Amino acid sequence: LFLIDAQADISKDDAAVAELLRSAPERVILVANKVDNESIAEDLAGFWRLGLGEPHPISAVHGVGVADVLDLVVNRFPDVEEEDRKDDSPRTLAIIGRPNVGKSTLLNNLLGEDRVVVSPIGGTTRDPIDAPVEIDGISYTLIDTAGIRRAPKVGEDAEFYSILRAKEVLRDADVALLLIDALEGVTHQDQRIAEEAAESGAGLVVILNKWDAIDTEEREWTEDGVADRFGFVDWAPVLRISALTGSRLKRLGPAVExxxxxxxxxxxxxxxxxxITAWTQAHPAPVRKGRRPRILYAVQAGTEPPTIILFVSGGELGEDYLRFIENRLRERFDFEGSPIRLIARRKNRRPR
Structure with a gap:
C-alpha cells in the first residue's frame, strides 16, 4: 500500500518512491488519505501521474473507504486454502457424543463393515478409530470418538471423559457429527459436547439417532428438547436417522457438503x-461503562470457520451485541452448519 496525502501536491519523496514501485505496479495499491469531503475526492486526477494506477480515496480518521481498500488487498492474496487442498486430502468428519448413543453403529454403517464392536455397555470401544469412508462418492476420513475413551477411576465423572474425547478429535475435524439418543432426548452432557464443537470452529451437524424407535409424541418431545437446549447452535442442521438400519442416512452426505x-x-x-453500518445505525450498540462503542469497519480475516474482525472505537462491544451482529449475518448469508467467529478489536488513538 503506497499512502499519499490527498490534500497536498506530489512531493519529491512521493515521486521517488513511485519510481521504485513502478517496476511491479501490479503489486501496488495507491491509497490517497485525508479525503474528508467530496471536493477532495473529485480532485485526485493529478495522482495518476505517479504511474501506479487509480488512486483509491480513504479517510483513515473517519474510516471512510478503508473497507474498499481492504477488499482490494484480500482479492490480491493468493488463495492459500485452495492451494492447501490441491492434494485432494479428504476432509475429516468426527463422530462425537455421549457413550452408547450409537457412534460405533453409525461408523460401521458408513463403512459397510463391522469395524467396531457394538455393545449396549457404553465405552466398550477402546482403540482409536480413524477410517477412510466414501459418502455419495466423496472421500472422507471418519473418526469415532468412542475410541479415545480411557477407564475412569472410582469417583471420576464419565461426562468429563466424553468432553475430553470430543476436544481431542475436534482439533483436526472439518465437520462434527453430534449424535443424540432420540430415546433419551438432549441432556446436559450433550449441551457440553455441543459447546465444545462450536468453540472448536468445526462445522456441526446434529443427528437424532434411533428415530425409528420412538412414536409421534416422543418425537415432538425430543424436537422440543433440541430447540430448547441447543438454542446456542440453532444454526446447525438437524438430521433424524437410524444408525442401526440406515434409515434416512442418505441425507448425511448432502448435509455435510x-x-x-x-x-x-x-x-x-x-x-x-x-x-454492518446499516445495522448499527438502526440498532446502535448499548452504552457500556459510560461509553458507546462504534464499529469503524470490519474485515473477514479468514474462513473455516468464517472469522470477522470488528475494529471498534469508544466502549467495548458486549457479547449480546456480537450475537446481534452474528444473527444479522446469518439472516443475510447462508452459514448453516458453520460457526462464525466475531473478534472485536479496540482502535487506539495515535499519540499526537
Missing part, C-alpha cells in the same frame, strides 16, 4: 461494511 461449503464462505469487505 453444504456445511463444508458454508464454512469456507467469504463476504466481500465492501458489502460487509455497508451491512
Amino acid at each position: 453444504r456445511v463444508l461449503v458454508n464454512r469456507a464462505s467469504r463476504i466481500p469487505t465492501g458489502e460487509l461494511n455497508r451491512l
Whole structure:
C-alpha cells in the first residue's frame, strides 16, 4: 500500500518512491488519505501521474473507504486454502457424543463393515478409530470418538471423559457429527459436547439417532428438547436417522457438503461494511461503562470457520451485541452448519 496525502501536491519523496514501485505496479495499491469531503475526492486526477494506477480515496480518521481498500488487498492474496487442498486430502468428519448413543453403529454403517464392536455397555470401544469412508462418492476420513475413551477411576465423572474425547478429535475435524439418543432426548452432557464443537470452529451437524424407535409424541418431545437446549447452535442442521438400519442416512452426505461449503464462505469487505453500518445505525450498540462503542469497519480475516474482525472505537462491544451482529449475518448469508467467529478489536488513538 503506497499512502499519499490527498490534500497536498506530489512531493519529491512521493515521486521517488513511485519510481521504485513502478517496476511491479501490479503489486501496488495507491491509497490517497485525508479525503474528508467530496471536493477532495473529485480532485485526485493529478495522482495518476505517479504511474501506479487509480488512486483509491480513504479517510483513515473517519474510516471512510478503508473497507474498499481492504477488499482490494484480500482479492490480491493468493488463495492459500485452495492451494492447501490441491492434494485432494479428504476432509475429516468426527463422530462425537455421549457413550452408547450409537457412534460405533453409525461408523460401521458408513463403512459397510463391522469395524467396531457394538455393545449396549457404553465405552466398550477402546482403540482409536480413524477410517477412510466414501459418502455419495466423496472421500472422507471418519473418526469415532468412542475410541479415545480411557477407564475412569472410582469417583471420576464419565461426562468429563466424553468432553475430553470430543476436544481431542475436534482439533483436526472439518465437520462434527453430534449424535443424540432420540430415546433419551438432549441432556446436559450433550449441551457440553455441543459447546465444545462450536468453540472448536468445526462445522456441526446434529443427528437424532434411533428415530425409528420412538412414536409421534416422543418425537415432538425430543424436537422440543433440541430447540430448547441447543438454542446456542440453532444454526446447525438437524438430521433424524437410524444408525442401526440406515434409515434416512442418505441425507448425511448432502448435509455435510453444504456445511463444508458454508464454512469456507467469504463476504466481500465492501458489502460487509455497508451491512454492518446499516445495522448499527438502526440498532446502535448499548452504552457500556459510560461509553458507546462504534464499529469503524470490519474485515473477514479468514474462513473455516468464517472469522470477522470488528475494529471498534469508544466502549467495548458486549457479547449480546456480537450475537446481534452474528444473527444479522446469518439472516443475510447462508452459514448453516458453520460457526462464525466475531473478534472485536479496540482502535487506539495515535499519540499526537
